[in-house]
Amino acid sequence: MNKVTTDVLIVGGGPAGMSAAVAASGNDDVRITVVDDNPRIGGQIWRAELGKLKSVEALELLALLDQQWITLVNNASVFSNDGSSVLAETPSGRIQIEYKSLILATGARERLLPFPGWTLPNVLGAAGLQALVKGGLDVQDKRIVVAGTGPLLLVAAEYLTSKGARIVAICEQTTNKKLDRFALGLWRSPSKIVQGISLRSKLRGIPYYRNAWVTKADLQSVTIQHFGQTTDIECDMFACGFHLVPNIELAQLLGCEVADGFVSVDDYQQTSISDVYCAGEPTSIGGVEAAVVEGKIAGFAATGQIIEANSLFRARKKTTAFAKALDQAFELRDELKTLAASSTIVCRCEDVQYGKLTDHDDFRMAKLQTRCGMGACQGRICGAAVEFLFGWKDRSVRPPIFPVKMENL
Ligand SMILES: Cc1cc2nc3c(=O)[nH]c(=O)nc-3n(C[C@H](O)[C@H](O)[C@H](O)COP(=O)(O)OP(=O)(O)OC[C@H]3O[C@@H](n4cnc5c(N)ncnc54)[C@H](O)[C@@H]3O)c2cc1C
Structure with a gap:
């Protein structure tokens, strides 16, 4: 060593x-x-x-x-x-x-939340997709829906557009009121206003839905809930992230x-x-x-x-x-807690479905009984999801915090 x-x-x-x-x-x-x-x-x-x-x-x-x-x-x-x-x-x-x-x-x-279809191919995190494109993934002419919450959605959409993708819709889950209050509060940060205006102008013409969130995705489309209506939007890729x-x-x-x-x-x-x-x-x-x-x-x-x-x-x-x-503007709405069906996978490392978790009172019991959060990512993805879905907090961090080779332990 x-x-x-x-x-x-x-x-x-x-x-x-x-x-x-x-x-x-x-x-x-x-x-x-x-x-x-x-x-x-x-x-x-x-x-x-x-x-x-x-x-x-x-x-x-x-x-x-x-x-x-x-x-x-x-x-x-x-x-x-x-x-x-x-x-x-x-x-x-x-x-x-x-x-x-x-x-x-x-x-x-990125925070990812489970909904039916979130583990399918071509359903990715919004910032995650951006990172893949920076690494060389080709999105030329791909129809992409960007959804979730937070300013990163606009950043990702703008970046993907610059790489030739066709963004068919951007769906922001937060409310008009919260977004307007956030925008008004930006007067204290002129650089953010300039950044926001520049992003919006580059994204001009792309439908931007507020109060809108995904309810399911399949290989051809995503279903969006917007003011009580559900709409299917056809796309080749779905980029969805719920802040960080x-x-x-x-x-x-x-x-x-x-x-x-x-x-x-x-x-x-x-x-x-x-x-x-x-x-x-x-x-x-x-x-x-x-x-x-x-x-x-x-x-x-x-x-x-x-x-x-x-x-x-x-x-x-x-x-x-x-x-x-x-934090206040992009707080997650309660409706997002109801997206996962009983068969929806929550922990994708260990294939643990939502229905297998509802019987437990805390993360520790759920881990012991289902192995949720005990796979390769050690709960880095599902930990934040179960905290939002069930209010479970996991404080037990043990080495190694990343998977390592046996010879290095
Ligand atoms: C996937 C993703 C994409 C983003 N893209 C944008 C964007 O395009 N525009 C924008 O304005 N903001 C973006 N953000 C937000 C951005 O992260 C912040 O604005 C800013 O970069 C935070 O800087 P930081 O130095 O705190 O963290 P980071 O930039 O995240 O840097 C932390 C670094 O520490 C490394 N690290 C973590 N743990 C360990 C460890 N145990 N051992 C060794 N290394 C470790 C990480 O790999 C990373 O390289 C993105 C966030 C994410 C998660």
Whole structure:
């Protein structure tokens, strides 16, 4: 096993992790290591498209990372911890990384909810489909319905359109009232207004339904519920995502305090554990600006640059308010709890149907009796779904938090 020692270890190479690394490098005396499980740095939003980063902000950060001799370890999944070190699996085996300070910037994943047909081929997460296209999947001339909730639907639809797809409808589950209130609240963030207007203008002509949600999908069409009416929309692909779920498993494994599903942090992004910081989506779902500002604060604070960290508190106040507004605007409606039929699969790793779960009172019993959440993804997908459907919370995180080869355990 390889052993590496560093002063500041950053887990996650998205906007939060990259910003944290650059901020930390303001202190010349520290060695910084960034570990990410993807082949390239950039995280979800800046994920390199066929190997090429396109965002100017991302390219600038990458250039700074290069200049500062920050060690980047790609293709490495941190799966466990051991005192003041973590264990990561890489294609060439296991590495142990010892640190003095740790910054968790592990991002978020898409929330998927079960409905009849959600496991069929060509039914994908909205952001997931976008990621596949960035990786080379061809969607030229494909008719795609995009549905679910949150601003990512528009981002995904615009991206898919730019790659030649024909978006036949966008269906947003939230109400007119909540969407209007959200739009009005954007006056505090002019950049978001510009982004919103630009997205809507690129999507002009595509039917956008509010108060609309999927009830089932088959291989040729999806059925949408809209103001009490059901409508079938023909399509080749269905992209459906219900906002994001924070990746907090590593923080939980380390014993960091979690409240309402997010890692609790203080003003300096420090968690309940001394010298363990957290930034970006695990602390709140606030988009790229929030990830960048929190990453910087964490990077400065972890390396004793307190004045620099303090100077960003005002900027963070704005992004925190935006995250709260997102949460309220795109809260999931109760009707989505009734979509799954008894035979609808909820845990797709272990093929557990909805009807097999309704007899249980909590996730633990359901796990023991049905193996729900015990497959390869370890409940990363169905955990968020059962929390919404049944109110079950799963706090039992054990290593390895990702599946790893036996030889690396
Ligand atoms: C699939 C998806 C697509 C998205 N696309 C867009 C988009 O196009 N536009 C937009 O505005 N927003 C998008 N978002 C939202 C976006 O995630 C945030 O706006 C922003 O990127 C958050 O930055 P972050 O650094 O907090 O997290 P991320 O960008 O998610 O970065 C976290 C990184 O940590 C890595 N990681 C996590 N756990 C471990 C571990 N244990 N070991 C090693 N590495 C680990 C992850 O693989 C990831 O690379 C997307 C979100 C998702 C889930």
